[in-house]
Amino acid sequence: MKQKFNIISSTCVPLPLENVDTDQIIPARFLKATTRDEHFFGDNLFRDWRYLPDGSLNPDFVLNNPVYSGEILVAGKNFGSGSSREHAAWAIAGYGFRVVVSSFFADIHKNNELNNFVLPVVVSDGFLKELFDTIYANPKAIVEVNVSEQTITNKSTGHSEQFELNAYKKHCLMNGLDDIDFLLSQKDKIEEWENNNASK
Amino acid sequence: MARTLFDKIWDAHVVQQVKEGPTQLYIDRLYCHEVTSPQAFDGMRARGLKCFRPDRIFCMPDHNIPTHDQDKPIEEPVSKRQVDALDKNALEFGLNYFPIMHPKNGIIHVVGPEQGLSLPGMTIVCGDSHTSTHGAMGAVAFGIGTSEVEMVLASQCILQTKPKSMRITIDGVLSKGVTAKDVALYMMMKMTTSGATGFFVEYAGSAIRSLSMEGRLTLCNLSIEMGARGGMIAPDEVTFEYLKGRAYSPKGEDWDKSVAYWKTLKSEDDAVFDKEVVFDAADIQPMITYGTNPGMGMKITECIPNGDTPSFKKSLDYMGFKEGESLLGKKINYVFLGACTNGRIEDFRMFASIVKGKKKADHVTAWLVPGSWPVKKQIEAEGLEKILNEAGFEVRQPGCSACLAMNDDKIPSGKYAVSTSNRNFEGRQGPGSRTLLASPLVAAAAAITGVITDPRDFM
Structure with missing residues (x-):
């Protein structure tokens, strides 16, 4: 799961729907796993959109369209709303996406992606629209995400945008460190806080 | 500051x-x-x-x-x-x-x-x-x-x-048949499911203050459905009264000390919020959802609005509804009372108040699931179970149940469920299930008539 991150240059998979909730990313019946088996979650990413009720592949869903592939998922506004299930981030990572681009992410899911070394990139509505147009015009179009520069570039149009990422998280992503590594190094500060608040 | x-x-x-x-x-x-x-x-x-x-x-x-x-x-x-x-x-x-x-x-x-x-x-x-x-x-x-x-x-x-701070103020008196659930569904309709993303919400105003502790829990429960990081209400006498004597509440001197501290927990008069939103309690009516996210709700007497996005059309297709349609009188198949949203004693009291002396519609399957064992015991102790049984309902054992259908309580594909839970996402209550979110009063009215019904008809 932990991996070092800097420049990702890839074709994209377009999913222009808005308000994609985490129940769609991974339905509740797949939350019964007690391990973090990436293949299991990746195989069931968008399960009920990807498969028809009889279990066959849904030819109309983008993940089943061989024209589109890549490490970057480009999604409509308000991606990842609803349930806090981190299984959604595991499914996205397990499928092989390393970046999700949208104009808006739900808070909990955004944190979950970051904690699983999947980078949520927030772009403007205009940039997103152009990106969808680019991908549909040329499914082989390349998008480059540069973590150290905090930029995303639509290579076809040359248009680029900065995205937000705090310096701490950037350091974690670029060096393959997670928050638990950090918190475990802060025990003395935690105990100090507890001593100061013992009377409450 | x-x-x-x-x-x-x-x-x-x-x-x-x-x-x-x-x-x-x-x-x-x-x-x-x-x-x-x-x-x-x-x-x-x-x-x-x-x-x-x-x-x-x-x-x-x-x-x-x-x-x-x-x-x-x-x-x-x-x-x-x-x-x-x-x-x-x-x-x-x-x-x-x-x-x-x-x-x-x-x-x-x-x-x-x-x-x-x-x-x-x-x-x-x-x-x-x-x-x-x-x-x-x-x-x-x-x-x-x-x-x-x-x-x-x-x-x-x-x-x-x-997170950023938002205050939602609702002043005024809530109308007959309007519960905390309706207040929440109304806010979601106005705010959309992403309207409070990035914010932590404080609910304020006389309509909020007038809610019981159970009602406040229902309201804050649904904060996430507007995208909010969380929602909160300043503690007051309602809170203290609710907490006094509970198993893990502070006792004796600790209680007095705690209440004194809790009374300081309120926003200062001149505190500034990043965003202020105001609603009028008088505009809120019993609500129901028609789509596949909790923001897709309407007053139960209204018609489904028009929408032009692919997401909106996909949603109505899934639900089997049309733009401009009224839901009143639509046949439903399942009723679910329960979940962390509406699985408390007050919710069972509301449900029982409507079904008392009536009979469940034959074609409706109803699952009444208390939120905890103490709630279940109280339902029995207050005589609500008898009322519910006489009306043809059974009170089950506690759990999350049909809210997300991880156990056996699944709504079959294509069936309509009036549900007091929190999410109407595609497949949430079982693959292909169609969920209409509503209050315990609306759920009770639908359970006895078998169709979507304005609960005020029975009040």
Whole structure:
């Protein structure tokens, strides 16, 4: 799961729907796993959109369209709303996406992606629209995400945008460190806080 | 600078501000259920760690458990494995544990307030988005992912970026038939499911103050459905009255000291919020949803609006509804009363008040699932169970049940369910299920008529 991150240059998979909730990313019946088996979650990413009720592949869903592939998922506004299930981030990572681009992410899911070394990139509505147009015009179009520069570039149009990422998280992503590594190094500060608040 | 209620609690829990990064926040209470915790405990084992403050952590299974025959082993092997894993992890890590059939067991977000475990001024987290519920006690409570559960297990801390602040004020008197659920569905309709994303909401105003503790819990529960990080209500006499004498509430001198502190937990008069939203209580009517996210709701007497996005059309197709259509009189198949949203005693009282002396419609399957064992006991003690039984309803055993259908309580494909739960997402209550979110009053009216009905017809 932990991996070092800097420049990702890839074709994209377009999913222009808005308000994609985490129940769609991974339905509740797949939350019964007690391990973090990436293949299991990746195989069931968008399960009920990807498969028809009889279990066959849904030819109309983008993940089943061989024209589109890549490490970057480009999604409509308000991606990842609803349930806090981190299984959604595991499914996205397990499928092989390393970046999700949208104009808006739900808070909990955004944190979950970051904690699983999947980078949520927030772009403007205009940039997103152009990106969808680019991908549909040329499914082989390349998008480059540069973590150290905090930029995303639509290579076809040359248009680029900065995205937000705090310096701490950037350091974690670029060096393959997670928050638990950090918190475990802060025990003395935690105990100090507890001593100061013992009377409450 | 004058501080908000949220600021006061947040500031009191800051361990440190990470340089150019998030805040390290101390967590008073971590709740764990069986679905979002096993991988966190595995992570702890892989790193060779023990829980840093096990006394602050309470675990209980709720998502997978059957709502009948809980004294027998769980039949479904995968659900059983997950519940067994929580049994084992709670024991191994020395955590407080309310297993299946324990007299305190139930849905975490019902149990926490009910046992006096969720108190004003606390920071509370759980691997569950509806952790926002506990904000009704005057706490900072929010849902987290499994990696974050592991952080709290390991360090009793979490790294978070401070959210922006929003105050939603609703003044006025709520009309007949309007419950806290309707207030929440109304706000979601106005705000959309992303209208409060990035914000922590404080609810204020006379209509909010007039809500019972149960109503406030329902309201805060649904904060996440507007995208909010959490929702909260300043503690007052309603809160103190509710908490007094509960199992884990402070006692004696500690109680007096706590209440004195809790009374300071309110936003200063001149505190500034990043966003202020105002609604008029008089405009709120009984509500129902017609689409596949909780923001797609309307007053029950209205018609489905027009929408032009592909997402909107996909949603109506899924539900089998048309633009401009009224839902009143539409035949439904299932009714679900329960969940962390509406599984409390007051919800059962409301439901019983409508069905009393009437009969359930023959074609309707109704699942009435209390949020906890204490709620179930109280339903019996108050004589509500008798009323419900006489009307043809059965009260089941507690759990999350059909809210997300991880146990056997699944709505079949294509069937309509009037549900008091919190989400109407595609497939949420079982693959192909069609959910109409509503209050316990609307659910009760539909249960006896078999069609979508304005509950005021029976009031």
